[in-house]
Amino acid sequence: MIRKNVAKKIKNRFxxxxxxxxxxxxxxxxxxxLGDKEFLIENSHGIIEYDNxxxxxxxxxxxxxxxxxxxxxxxxxxxxxxxxxxxKNIGIExxx
Amino acid sequence: xxxxxxxxxxxxxxxxxSVEGFFTEKFTNLCMRNNINIFEIKRKGTSKIIxxxxxxxxxxxxxxxxxxxxxxxxxxxxxxxxxxFRYRKRKWFALGIALFIMILSILTSFIWEVExxxxxxxxxxxxxxxxxxxxxxxxxLKFNFYSQEVIYKMMIKRDDIAFMSIDINxxxxxxxxxEKVLKPRGVKKDEPCDIxxxxxxxxxxxxxxxxxASVVVGSVVNEGDILxxxxxxxxxxxxxxxxVHAMAEIKARVWYEQIxxxxxxxxxxxxxxxxxxxxxxxxxxMDRINKNAEIQNEDVVYExxxxxxxxxxxxxxxxxxxxxVS
Numbered sequence: 559m560i561r562k563n564v565a566k567k568i569k570n571r572f573x574x575x576x577x578x579x580x581x582x583x584x585x586x587x588x589x590x591x592l593g594d595k596e597f598l599i600e601n602s603h604g605i606i607e608y609d610n611x612x613x614x615x616x617x618x619x620x621x622x623x624x625x626x627x628x629x630x631x632x633x634x635x636x637x638x639x640x641x642x643x644x645x646k647n648i649g650i651e652x653x654x
Numbered sequence: 655x656x657x658x659x660x661x662x663x664x665x666x667x668x669x670x671x672s673v674e675g676f677f678t679e680k681f682t683n684l685c686m687r688n689n690i691n692i693f694e695i696k697r698k699g700t701s702k703i704i705x706x707x708x709x710x711x712x713x714x715x716x717x718x719x720x721x722x723x724x725x726x727x728x729x730x731x732x733x734x735x736x737x738x739f740r741y742r743k744r745k746w747f748a749l750g751i752a753l754f755i756m757i758l759s760i761l762t763s764f765i766w767e768v769e770x771x772x773x774x775x776x777x778x779x780x781x782x783x784x785x786x787x788x789x790x791x792x793x794x795l796k797f798n799f800y801s802q803e804v805i806y807k808m809m810i811k812r813d814d815i816a817f818m819s820i821d822i823n824x825x826x827x828x829x830x831x832x833e834k835v836l837k838p839r840g841v842k843k844d845e846p847c848d849i850x851x852x853x854x855x856x857x858x859x860x861x862x863x864x865x866x867a868s869v870v871v872g873s874v875v876n877e878g879d880i881l882x883x884x885x886x887x888x889x890x891x892x893x894x895x896x897x898v899h900a901m902a903e904i905k906a907r908v909w910y911e912q913i914x915x916x917x918x919x920x921x922x923x924x925x926x927x928x929x930x931x932x933x934x935x936x937x938x939x940m941d942r943i944n945k946n947a948e949i950q951n952e953d954v955v956y957e958x959x960x961x962x963x964x965x966x967x968x969x970x971x972x973x974x975x976x977x978x979v980s
Contacts, residue, residue: 604683610697631695631705633659634686 587617597624597641597648605631605639613641621651663693667733669712674702675724684718685711704729763796766825773831776814781831784811790820790827799827841978846897849882851875852977855906865900875906881976904976908947910969912939915962924963928956931965939967947973 573580581588587601599615599622606621607614608631613624629643673681678701685692695705707715712728719726741748768790770778785791788807790799801820808818817832841847849865854876857869865882869875884900887893914935916927932954943949951970956963 604686605679608679634682634692636686636689
């Protein structure tokens with residue numbers, strides 16, 4: 559257990575020092591919001607719920623909920639998920 | 655990124671698919687895991703989604719649809735391959751359009767007309783020929799042509815062009831020329847000179863302002879003979895002379911002659927051939943005569959051979975023939 563913690567600390571230090579893109583190493587999802595019309599999620603783990611007004615996406619850090627109007631999932635691939643439409647609210651439900 | 659994807663998909667062809675079932679989210683997640691790309695997901699009703707995907711991926715995803723218990727259906731087929739398939743019976747029509755565009759583009763890549771403007775003294779025919787020699791002629795390819803090069807070549811060839819430009823408008827090359835104004839020939843007013851005859855003739859009037867006349871009225875002169883010497887002697891010492899700028903007004907009777915020989919023909923009457931010969935000879939002779947000459951007499955004589963008709967025009971003029979030569 560202690561060893562695991564030490565390994566994690568070393569990893570974090572390494573990431574901090576090397577300034578490499580963190581999402582590639584840790585698997586965190588990176589989200590880019592363009593105004594209120596485009597929302598890009600990288601490293602998503604899948605859609606949980608999809609509706610015209612509500613999209614719930616699973617990621618490493620929890621479930622991300624996007625509320626809005628006329629939401630369209632423009633593209634899905636194993637890496638990225640692009641949501642288009644009028645976005646009103648974005649929230650994160652931590653699973654811990 | 656997405657934009658290029660879309661164009662790529664359009665060329666490769668894509669299908670609009672509708673999936674109906676309770677677990678459409680599960681289905682999309684499965685697709686995502688298995689590297690199947692899905693675009694433009696829209697929800698239609700509570701249990702139906704519509705999205706776009708490539709043909710290849712559609713074949714792959716049917717399996718997952720059955721796994722999650724969804725009904726999958728092709729809604730529309732879009733893109734170039736489907737379009738071609740639909741209109742496969744009209745391929746000759748498409749070929750015709752392509753041929754038309756090709757012919758049009760080929761024909762417009764030639765220069766079909768050379769328009770020369772701005773020349774006053776240089777004949778257009780001469781210019782056109784020299785342009786053709788330096789690389790601008792009718793029927794040549796447009797992208798084979800470098801206007802600057804042609805302009806340089808022309809400028810080197812001809813000294814009497816001051817400015818030249820070539821614009822290409824469509825299939826027409828517009829050549830604009832500005833001629834140099836040449837320096838007037840002759841001698842400066844304060845330099846000593848003689849006056850010689852520019853044409854052969856008989857002197858009819860001579861009026862010397864300065865210099866010493868060497869001919870009198872009635873004397874016959876040849877071309878190049880000295881008429882007035884630019885020499886003056888002092889009144890008191892006639893042996894001593896000094897040079898002056900000779901000035902004189904000299905008029906002479908000059909004859910011009912032009913002979914034109916034309917072949918006889920059975921089809922055309924002799925009268926017409928005579929008329930032709932006369933016209934040709936007249937045009938030629940009028941080119942030679944000075945503009946300030948006063949025409950005194952015109953005479954035409956026709957002679958006939960077995961084969962030829964000969965027209966002989968003689969024109970008698972009175973004109974000033976003095977030319978200053980240093």
